[in-house]
Amino acid sequence: xxxxxxxxxxxxxxxxxxxxxxxxxxxxxxxxxxxxxxxxxxxxxxxxxxxxxxxxxxxxxxxxxxxxxxxxxxxxxxxxxxxxxxxxxxxxxxxxxxxxxxxxxxxxxxxxxxxxxxxxxxxxxxxxxxxxxxxxxxxxxxxxxxxxxxxxxxxxxxxxxxxxxxxxxxxxxxxxxxxxxxxxxxxxxxxxxxxxxxxxxxx
Amino acid sequence: xxxxxxxxxxxxxxxxxxxxxxxxxxxxxxxxxxxxxxxxxxxxxxxxxxxxxxxxxxxxxxxxxxxxxxxxxxxxxxxxxxxxxxxxxxxxxxxxxxxxxxxxxxxxxxxxxxxxxxxxxxxxxxxxxxxxxxxxxxxxxxxxxxxxxxxxxxxxxxxxxxxxxxxxxxxxxxxxxxxxxxxxxxxxxxxxxxxxxxxxxxx
DNA sequence: ACAGAATGTCTAGCGCTGCTAGAATTCCTG
DNA sequence: CAGGAATTCTAGCAGCGCTAGACATTCTGT
Numbered sequence: 001x002x003x004x005x006x007x008x009x010x011x012x013x014x015x016x017x018x019x020x021x022x023x024x025x026x027x028x029x030x031x032x033x034x035x036x037x038x039x040x041x042x043x044x045x046x047x048x049x050x051x052x053x054x055x056x057x058x059x060x061x062x063x064x065x066x067x068x069x070x071x072x073x074x075x076x077x078x079x080x081x082x083x084x085x086x087x088x089x090x091x092x093x094x095x096x097x098x099x100x101x102x103x104x105x106x107x108x109x110x111x112x113x114x115x116x117x118x119x120x121x122x123x124x125x126x127x128x129x130x131x132x133x134x135x136x137x138x139x140x141x142x143x144x145x146x147x148x149x150x151x152x153x154x155x156x157x158x159x160x161x162x163x164x165x166x167x168x169x170x171x172x173x174x175x176x177x178x179x180x181x182x183x184x185x186x187x188x189x190x191x192x193x194x195x196x197x198x199x200x201x202x203x
Numbered sequence: 204x205x206x207x208x209x210x211x212x213x214x215x216x217x218x219x220x221x222x223x224x225x226x227x228x229x230x231x232x233x234x235x236x237x238x239x240x241x242x243x244x245x246x247x248x249x250x251x252x253x254x255x256x257x258x259x260x261x262x263x264x265x266x267x268x269x270x271x272x273x274x275x276x277x278x279x280x281x282x283x284x285x286x287x288x289x290x291x292x293x294x295x296x297x298x299x300x301x302x303x304x305x306x307x308x309x310x311x312x313x314x315x316x317x318x319x320x321x322x323x324x325x326x327x328x329x330x331x332x333x334x335x336x337x338x339x340x341x342x343x344x345x346x347x348x349x350x351x352x353x354x355x356x357x358x359x360x361x362x363x364x365x366x367x368x369x370x371x372x373x374x375x376x377x378x379x380x381x382x383x384x385x386x387x388x389x390x391x392x393x394x395x396x397x398x399x400x401x402x403x404x405x406x
Numbered sequence: 407a408c409a410g411a412a413t414g415t416c417t418a419g420c421g422c423t424g425c426t427a428g429a430a431t432t433c434c435t436g
Numbered sequence: 437c438a439g440g441a442a443t444t445c446t447a448g449c450a451g452c453g454c455t456a457g458a459c460a461t462t463c464t465g466t
Binding site for chain 1: 328329331332334335336337362365366368369371372373374375376377379380383384385386390393394397398401402
């Protein structure tokens with residue numbers, strides 16, 4: 001009797017994931033405005049009301065996509081930090097230089113993530129959301145991503161949380177303004193160089 | 204014969220402005236999602252199609268509001284720069300300190316503007332737009348606002364345009380993330396202090 | 407002064423949206 | 437295998453941006 005219920009629960013979870021993935025793919029392919037409940041229902045081959053048996057509404061679906069993005073971004077950020085912290089051993093670079101390259105790696109990863117999944121990024125940081133951020137209910141994945149920034153700051157940085165917020169804000173500003181056609185997208189590289197010159201100076 | 208036409212043109216221009224102002228007020232009062240063509244038409248006491256005799260569509264109205272915001276922001280930014288550049292004469296502060304306070308004044312003005320007109324700010328920098336930015340067709344007012352940032356940078360700053368873009372991005376990031384509930388809004392002051400410590404250091 | 411043309415405005419409606427009530431169906435249980 | 441519970445669907449509501457075509461108003465030329 002419980003095996004049957006287990007199977008239904010599993011199928012239900014699979015369908016839940018199917019909805020999230022389909023919404024994400026559709027958003028990435030044609031933008032969030034193309035993600036209507038009708039089109040989404042058709043793509044997952046169920047009727048509209050089924051969506052509402054899984055999610056409270058369209059926004060909840062979009063938030064589920066965002067949540068997926070938070071864990072992926074956090075994974076990529078901490079992976080970048082790890083790789084930069086354990087470089088090729090032979091050239092014994094100074095700790096300061098190591099920290100600098102770690103910070104650069106994280107920033108690059110962030111910008112690349114945004115560039116490669118623009119719709120996902122939009123769901124995470126641009127579209128209206130009910131997710132609470134700087135609060136106990138903040139998704140752990142998001143906290144983890146933020147911590148990657150804090151840890152990558154040069155040693156001795158004062159008020160590292162605030163600095164990390166600012167750095168994150170600057171990166172987000174660059175991404176958001178670029179995505180909206182409000183900044184030339186070609187100069188992204190130069191922009192990162194200059195940004196890092198301020199936040200992790202050479203000397 | 205031309206006087207009559209003049210009057211009609213004038214009335215038309217007034218109604219044009221009435222639509223823009225009403226849209227802006229409504230957005231500021233209830234958010235852009237409340238600005239529907241029906242509600243807007245009712246507020247200006249005309250039928251919906253009248254809106255379309257003035258604007259190509261809803262987005263064009265929102266862009267007209269944004270354009271108004273660009274000139275207001277540019278005015279406020281350059282006024283802030285002017286006031287900071289002409290301080291009380293008696294204490295002959297160093298040029299460096301003067302530049303520092305000018306930059307702070309501009310940044311504060313920017314953050315205040317965003318805080319006081321959140322919907323307007325959203326139309327200018329967050330909502331999708333057809334306005335081209337870094338291009339010949341960029342609204343002059345927006346250019347002027349950007350130049351206020353460039354001119355307020357400490358003397359000798361390398362690649363001032365890029366630095367200004369980054370500074371603008373950082374401020375925009377702070378505004379956008381705060382508006383979306385993604386940053387605690389209380390710490391805005393500290394954030395600005397730290398930001399300025401990086402972009403206009405004491406020594 | 408008045409018919410006709412031109413201009414301006416409105417009513418009504420299309421196809422779409424997010425969302426839901428209630429019918430219909432399927433599935434499990436006794 | 438019948439009865440009941442769970443699930444899924446059909447159909448529809450109110451509101452959206454936008455527009456065609458009817459109606460009213462205003463100007464023009466005789």
